[in-house]
Amino acid sequence: MVTQQPRMTAPTRAVLEVFLIDPDAPRYGLEIGSHAVLPSGTVHPILARLEGLGWLDSGWEDVDPSAVGRPRRRFYRLTAVGAAQSEAAIAAADARRSHLRARRPAHLVPQIGPAQS
Secondary structure: OOOOOOOHHHHHHHHHHHHHOOOOOOEEEEEEHHHOOOOHHHHHHHHHHHHHOEEEEEEEOOOOOOHOOOOOEEEEEEEEHHHHHHHHHHHHHHHHHHHHHHHHHHHHOOOOOOOOO
């Protein structure tokens, strides 16, 4: 089965990496943003995209907001397809990055160490 791939931006990768820490753990937006060091306005559109692709499932927690003193949380969980596709997409992005670095002309590669005269 071929699934659509999200654009692998740094924020998308950060969100996926949070899920891959424990693929079976349900997570909510603020928690994900905290781990990924991303604001809510960045995290929630990514979660919506990933859910639309079938990489995540979500659902509202079953609590009484007045009893817990906060709004209900929407929890997201990686699907089996999402876990496999996330790992593959991150590996592909790493491979592309390595390939591009290897093709970079030597004079554009940053030199590490003392400056030479």
